[in-house]
Amino acid sequence: MEQPPCWQCNKKYTGLFCAHCNALQCPVDDYYSVFGMERKLSLDVQALQAKFYELSRLLHPDRFTRRSPLERQYSLEASSLLNKGYRVLRNPVQRAEYVLKKEGFDIGEQGTKDVPPELLEEVFELNMALEELKMGDQQARGAVEEARQRFAAMRDEIDRELEQLFQQWDEKHERATLQQIRGLLNRRRYIHNLVTEVENVATLSN
Amino acid sequence: MSQLFQIDFSSAKRKRIVGIDLGTTNSLVAFMDLTGPKVIPGPDGERLVPSIVSLTPTGEFVVGHAARKLLIDQPERTVYSVKRLMGRGLEDVKEELTLFPFRIAPDSGNVIKLQLGERQLTPPEISAQVLLQLKRNAEAFLGEEVTQAVITVPAYFNDAQRQATKDAGRIAGLEVLRLVNEPTAASLAYGLDKRQNGVVAVYDFGGGTFDISILRLQDGIFEVLATNGDTHLGGDDIDNLLLRIALEDIAAEWGQDLSGHGEAVQRLRRAVITAKEELSYLPFTHIQFEWEGRSYRRELTRELFEKLIAGIVERTLEPCRQCIADSGVSVEQIDEVVLVGGSTRIPLVRRAVENLFKAKPHTELNPDEVVALGAAVQAGILAGEVENKLLLDVTPLSLGIETMGGVVSKLIHRNSTIPTSATELFTTAVDGQRNVLIHVVQGERELAKDCRSLARFELKDIEPMPAGAARIEVKFLIDANGILNVSARDQRTGKEQSVEVKPSYGLTEDQVEAMIVESIEKAEQDFKERQVREARLEADTILAATEKARASDAWLDLSEQERQQITEATNQLLLVYHSEDHHLIRQKIDELNQATLKLAETMLNSAVRAALKGTKLE
Structure with a gap:
């Protein structure tokens, strides 16, 4: 995508700052673009942090106190994008959801309440045990803990699968891969919510 | 040797920015000189200016030590701890009113007005007098006009409280270039980044507020990971506790209830504060008080004192635990703890912090001054004089809008690095609707009524259209001061949509x-x-x-x-x-x-x- 010329000196440039007059430009509303990175699903979180700090030094409003109102506004917008981008991109799940959205997928909350059919029986048993625990039956604790571990292990397994699919998409950019990732994310969200709920009940009934 | 601060000499001629700690009990002003941050003393040589304001019968304001004397002689014309009322409504402060001798003016609406002699003043106007005094002190000391400042606020201050502080600055003739959170300011002053990269907790227990912040320091970047606190918990609460006990004691001993007597209460308050302060370094002391020829003297041991205040100290620990949980680091990963605020001189407080964080806390810098020094460092950063440091702070409370059934839809989560923003699409519900009202709240609860109402934003002059056809994109942006800015745009035309702000608590722009x-x-x-x-x-x-x-x-x-x-x-x-x-x-x-x-x-x-x-x- 062609960038418009610099607002200050009207020359061509690429990136966040004009190469000629060093004026900060209106940022493009895209996390990857603010970080100056290609849209990839696998990324090194350590390197992301380093980049985040480096760009913060350049873009933070503290650096623009004595600059023009327009540049101050751009700094506000750019660092807001940077901060949000860092929050989203450092988390694999949020990162994948962001990329799905950018690639035109609908990633609403639908489907997260429905139990995946293959888990029906296990979830039913877990809910029974949870109810008993809530009623004060401490004997149910063992079953609940066992189920928690099982579901947590499932979540870990999904995370490994996701990682592979991330690499696959980064290499080939096939839409079918994203489709798969979306399915996996829905399943993960359901299991993750389940684990969190179990943990909450377990602490509350302690 | 590494340069302590990289100084840009070309900026020496530019306007100086001062750093101000506008505290509940005391306030200070500091600036960056060539060697680092320095507190500016007043003409009387005192570094602390008590945050006490008195209005003389001739209409002059008296601030600081002089006003402290008037607190006893003319309690009805004098006010202290007004920070507790900043950005708050009458409903919020009911509890405070039983403990503080605030005289609320009868026509207080969503902005409290205090009766001071014959005038009625809002908390920002009173705070402005304290700021004005600091401004004068700085001008006299520096020999130049001072018009720009960085002012610190408790990290857990909400939007209305921040806005009120900014208003106070403007009323005092100061352009507030930045509001900085007090614990983060303190971490800047400590220069912990020079020692190592790591994780630091700042425990800030002041006169009226409590804050806890956890930061990651890396090569001059101070990244706040999480913050928590209680904007109504401080040394004042300890004073009130002791005061109540002493009043009961005196009532029993003398058969006389002094609690309605302004001057007596203020004298007794001074007496319990003195005793409290002494117990930080003595095993026991006496509360001594004389009134109309009678005298009251009661021994207070540190042991008993600690029993009395245990509950108050305990109240600081829950926010600490929540903050640790939110920061994503474990207690073991916290390398250092820094103590800020006068109340951290209390040995019990130090022990509680040490137990919780399993680390010996830093106390090298004067806890009364460290926040102002940090504000001066931040001023240096803004002026371009300090180039190697950068503070990345967070918003302490989640921001949301009220939706159907009074449920809050969260747009920005607490502990998000600021500046940050969120965009929402709004439309109309009926044909030809011209206005849309958006209720913005701050807080962690599910229902809007349990959160803090920030403001109502009214989108005006929407082009008449069938219901649901309008597409108004509203951007909620929290700036680096932690203050919300709202703008709106008609998505179809790309034109700016006018928004009218009706703050729930606080002064209007006019x-x-x-x-x-x-x-x-x-x-x-x-x-x-x-x-x-x-x-x-x-x-x-x-x-x-x-x-x-x-x-x-x-x-x-x-x-x-x-x-x-x-x-x-x-x-x-x-x-x-x-x-x-x-x-x-x-x-x-x-x-x-x-x-x-x-x-x-x-x-x-x-x-x-x-x-x-x-x-x-x-």
């Missing part, structure tokens, strides 16, 4: 403007008068020196023409001496300086010659 106009006029007057006074003092000095020089041998060495020039310049200065124009006085001082240059040189030379000869010059 009200602030009116207060600024009133105060600036006064401040400018003050500043001018001082300039004139200072110019005259300088004139006195040079006139006296010239007079003395006329009697010296050097005077005789001058040519007739030179002597005439000096006489002429002296007369010129005397002519303008009583004018109100300090520029003119200074101009004539400079001219006399010029005219006497040779005279001064001759006198200096003869002094040097005399000194070399060993003769003593009178």
Whole structure:
């Protein structure tokens, strides 16, 4: 995508700052673009942090106190994008959801309440045990803990699968891969919510 | 040796930005000099300005130590701890009112007004008086006008409380370039980044507020990971507890209830505060109080004191635990703990912190001054004088909008790094609807009624259309001060949509403007008068020196023409001496300086010659 010329000196440039007059430009509303990175699903979180700090030094409003109102506004917008981008991109799940959205997928909350059919029986048993625990039956604790571990292990397994699919998409950019990732994310969200709920009940009934 | 602060000398001539700690109990102003942050003392030499404001019967404001005396003599014209009321409504402060002698004016709406003598003043206006005093102190010390400042606020302050602080600055004639969170400011002052990269917790227990922040330090970046706190928990609460006990004690002993007696209560408050402070370094002390010829004396051991305040100290620990959980680090990963605020002098508080964080806390810097010093460092960052440091702070509370059924839809989560923003699409519900009202709240609860109402934003003059056809994109942006800015755009036309802000608590823009106009006029007057006074003092000095020089041998060495020039310049200065124009006085001082240059040189030379000869010059 062609960038418009610099607002200050009207020359061509690429990136966040004009190469000629060093004026900060209106940022493009895209996390990857603010970080100056290609849209990839696998990324090194350590390197992301380093980049985040480096760009913060350049873009933070503290650096623009004595600059023009327009540049101050751009700094506000750019660092807001940077901060949000860092929050989203450092988390694999949020990162994948962001990329799905950018690639035109609908990633609403639908489907997260429905139990995946293959888990029906296990979830039913877990809910029974949870109810008993809530009623004060401490004997149910063992079953609940066992189920928690099982579901947590499932979540870990999904995370490994996701990682592979991330690499696959980064290499080939096939839409079918994203489709798969979306399915996996829905399943993960359901299991993750389940684990969190179990943990909450377990602490509350302690 | 590594440079402590990278200093850009080219900026030396630019306007100076001061750092201000506007505290519940005390306030301070500091600035960056070439060696680092320094607290600016007042004309009385005191570094702390008590946040106490008194209105004299002649309509003058008295601030600080002088006002503290009036707190006892004229309690109905004097107010303290007004920070507790900043950005709050009448409903919020009911509890405070039972403990503090605030006199609320009858027509207080969503902005509280305090009755001070015959005037009614809002908390920002009263805080502005404290800021004005600090501004004057800084101007007198630095010898230049001060118009830009960084002001600190408790990290857990909500939007309304921050806005109120900013308003106070504007009323005092200060452009508030940044609001900085107190614990983060303290971490800047400690310069912990020089020692190592790591994770630091700042425990800030002040006069009226409690904050905890956890930061990651890396190569000069101070990244706040999480913050928590209680904006109504501080040393004041300990004072009130002791005060209540002493009042009950006295009632039992004397058969007289003093609690309705303003002056007696203020004296007794001073007495319990003294006892509290002594117990930080003594195993026991006495609360001593005299009133109308009777005296009350009660022994208080540190042991009993600690039992009494255990509950208050415990209340600081839950926010700490929540903050650790939110920060994503474990207690073991926290490398250092820093103590800030006067209440951290209490040994029990230190022990509680040490137990929780399993680390010996830092106390090297004066806990009363460290926040102001940090504010000065932040001022240095904004001025471009400190280039290697950068603070990345967070918003302490989640931001959301009220949706159907009073449920909150969260747009920005707590502990998000600021600046940050969120965009929502709004539309109309009925055909031809022109306005849309958006209720913005702050807090962690599910229902809007349990959260803090921030403001109602009204999208106005929407083009009439069938229901649901309008597409208004509203952007909620929290800036680096932690203050919300809302803008709206019609998605179809790309045109800016007008938004009217109705703050739930706080002054409207018009009200602030009116207060600024009133105060600036006064401040400018003050500043001018001082300039004139200072110019005259300088004139006195040079006139006296010239007079003395006329009697010296050097005077005789001058040519007739030179002597005439000096006489002429002296007369010129005397002519303008009583004018109100300090520029003119200074101009004539400079001219006399010029005219006497040779005279001064001759006198200096003869002094040097005399000194070399060993003769003593009178």
